Amino acid sequence: MSELATAEFARMIRREIVELAHRSGGPHVGSALSCADILATLYGEILRFDPWEERDIFILSKAHAATALYAALAVKGIITPELLAGYCKNGGKLPAHLDRLSAPGIECSAGSLGHGFNVGLGMAFGFKRKGSAQRVFALVGDGETQEGSIWEGALFAPQHGLDNFTAIMDYNNLQGYGRPREICSFEPVIAKWESFGWQVAAVDGHDHQALAAAIAGPTAGKPRMIVAGTVKGKGVSFMEDQLIWHYYIVTDEIRERAMQELA
Amino acid sequence: MRNRFIDTLIAAGEGRDDLIFLSGDAGLGVFDGLRRDAPGSFVNMGVAEQNMAGFAAGLAMTGHKVVMYNIIPFLLYRCYEQVRNDICYQGLPVIMAGIGSGITYAPQGMSHYSIEDLGIAATMPNLAVISPCDATEARAAAEYALSADQPVYVRLAKRGEQAIHTSAVTDISTPLKICSGSDCALLFHGSIAEEVMAAAALLEEDGISVMLISVPMVQPLNEDALVDMLGPVRLVVTVEEHYEHSGLGSSLLWVKSEADPGWRLKTAGIPRQFIHEVYDCKGLRRLFGLDAVQLARKVKGWLADE
Numbered sequence: 001m002s003e004l005a006t007a008e009f010a011r012m013i014r015r016e017i018v019e020l021a022h023r024s025g026g027p028h029v030g031s032a033l034s035c036a037d038i039l040a041t042l043y044g045e046i047l048r049f050d051p052w053e054e055r056d057i058f059i060l061s062k063a064h065a066a067t068a069l070y071a072a073l074a075v076k077g078i079i080t081p082e083l084l085a086g087y088c089k090n091g092g093k094l095p096a097h098l099d100r101l102s103a104p105g106i107e108c109s110a111g112s113l114g115h116g117f118n119v120g121l122g123m124a125f126g127f128k129r130k131g132s133a134q135r136v137f138a139l140v141g142d143g144e145t146q147e148g149s150i151w152e153g154a155l156f157a158p159q160h161g162l163d164n165f166t167a168i169m170d171y172n173n174l175q176g177y178g179r180p181r182e183i184c185s186f187e188p189v190i191a192k193w194e195s196f197g198w199q200v201a202a203v204d205g206h207d208h209q210a211l212a213a214a215i216a217g218p219t220a221g222k223p224r225m226i227v228a229g230t231v232k233g234k235g236v237s238f239m240e241d242q243l244i245w246h247y248y249i250v251t252d253e254i255r256e257r258a259m260q261e262l263a
Numbered sequence: 264m265r266n267r268f269i270d271t272l273i274a275a276g277e278g279r280d281d282l283i284f285l286s287g288d289a290g291l292g293v294f295d296g297l298r299r300d301a302p303g304s305f306v307n308m309g310v311a312e313q314n315m316a317g318f319a320a321g322l323a324m325t326g327h328k329v330v331m332y333n334i335i336p337f338l339l340y341r342c343y344e345q346v347r348n349d350i351c352y353q354g355l356p357v358i359m360a361g362i363g364s365g366i367t368y369a370p371q372g373m374s375h376y377s378i379e380d381l382g383i384a385a386t387m388p389n390l391a392v393i394s395p396c397d398a399t400e401a402r403a404a405a406e407y408a409l410s411a412d413q414p415v416y417v418r419l420a421k422r423g424e425q426a427i428h429t430s431a432v433t434d435i436s437t438p439l440k441i442c443s444g445s446d447c448a449l450l451f452h453g454s455i456a457e458e459v460m461a462a463a464a465l466l467e468e469d470g471i472s473v474m475l476i477s478v479p480m481v482q483p484l485n486e487d488a489l490v491d492m493l494g495p496v497r498l499v500v501t502v503e504e505h506y507e508h509s510g511l512g513s514s515l516l517w518v519k520s521e522a523d524p525g526w527r528l529k530t531a532g533i534p535r536q537f538i539h540e541v542y543d544c545k546g547l548r549r550l551f552g553l554d555a556v557q558l559a560r561k562v563k564g565w566l567a568d569e
Binding site: 108122132152 | 283303306308309311313314316317318319320321322323324325326327344345348349352353354
């Protein structure tokens with residue numbers, strides 16, 4: 001997909017995020033918007049789906065941003081509009097956090113932080129053991145890396161040279177109740193992951209070209225961590241870098257204003 | 264029973280590329296042969312239980328049959344949420360082999376006991392739970408787990424358990440009658456079997472006819488088969504090295520409330536308390552009235568109450 005097309009993909013994801021949030025009255029709009037460009041790049045330019053049985057795997061470990069994934073899968077045509085219409089509806093199929101058995105393309109159930117990352121390591125190991133070229137990508141939140149399970153996996157993965165595993169950190173610098181550095185800092189993030197034996201790259205998480213270059217770059221026999229600098233609520237000016245948009249719901253008026261910006 | 268269980272799995276793994284064993288840095292010696300003969304089928308995951316359980320789920324999602332090995336608290340408690348969300352909620356056929364059932368490890372302390380694991384397992388509705396009483400049941404449990412298309416938790420003691428069965432067990436999924444009797448039925452699972460067998464012998468000496476039933480598959484419990492088997496006995500007693508309020512005893516209370524049978528139910532297990540007392544396994548059994556002599560005495564008392 002060209003840069004223009006990826007930008008359009010990201011815009012469509014953002015519009016769908018706002019629509020889904022408006023319709024459901026659910027939170028985490030800012031968290032979903034911050035990773036829209038990462039998902040557009042992955043689904044537009046990186047992930048291989050043909051043949052489906054040997055596809056690359058994307059795991060949304062920060063599953064509170066599920067609307068971003070549902071939107072990407074819908075734009076990509078992997079889930080149907082009917083499935084999407086049932087998001088958070090009584091009798092619908094798609095819950096606010098992820099259920100692997102709910103729809104195609106949901107590669108891992110998630111919702112509690114610090115799970116998808118480790119499941120992804122297991123999948124990467126399994127693919128390598130089978131001699132499969134399938135790759136695994138897992139998107140983690142910055143706050144999510146305060147989970148102990150993340151660091152268990154961080155220690156483990158280099159031991160086994162899992163270079164078919166790429167973690168991407170959505171570093172939007174706002175977790176549930178403040179800035180990470182004010183709560184439980186994981187800085188210096190690059191030095192930490194490098195010292196654990198990971199190949200680390202830092203990139204602007206809203207620059208599709210830079211993201212694609214970093215993700216598609218060579219691996220050196222190590223698992224990779226791509227630290228993607230992002231802005232929570234990106235794309236809707238009054239949501240950007242605002243903690244409240246971890247929780248606030250999208251009213252009719254908010255929807256109207258947001259959609260004008262995302263037109 | 265532990266080695267019989269693991270060795271049965273390893274033997275089945277010969278010629279099977281999908282079978283892989285994960286250990287949480289536990290089981291010294293148990294996997295030596297496997298590590299020598301098939302090093303690619305064993306991974307020591309280190310002391311990192313959350314990663315191990317999530318990793319096991321991921322491996323299973325790539326078509327592997329995964330055996331996860333650890334002592335029970337580190338298999339089921341430390342990483343409960345990974346077992347719940349990653350393995351069970353996703354319906355993955357991971358085999359969880361837990362060592363040190365009940366108070367096997369006494370006097371190692373509460374951190375190493377597993378007297379609430381059945382209660383915890385009961386919160387995961389698709390998890391099959393097998394608590395073998397001897398090596399014969401352990402073998403059958405391994406065979407069941409290998410062919411299962413759902414998660415299976417096997418609750419094992421360790422070594423040196425008394426042999427209860429004299430012939431092979433063909434169906435581990437149903438209660439197994441060890442001997443018939445008409446006055447009362449003693450139901451048990453796991454390594455407490457040796458105390459139950461000895462208690463039954465004492466009762467028989469006093470002219471009491473005892474039916475003995477091993478219930479290896481605690482979850483899901485084959486309730487119909489069990490109720491049929493119990494038939495006209497007047498008194499049913501569950502005996503387990505587990506909290507009596509969240510194990511087989513409480514499952515039987517459920518059965519009794521549903522089936523409205525003619526028998527009375529009494530439970531023998533570990534009371535609602537943390538264990539601060541320092542004794543070996545035999546000593547703790549005596550402390551909690553789970554040794555053969557006290558079990559026989561209790562059963563006589565309950566029969567006399569009628």
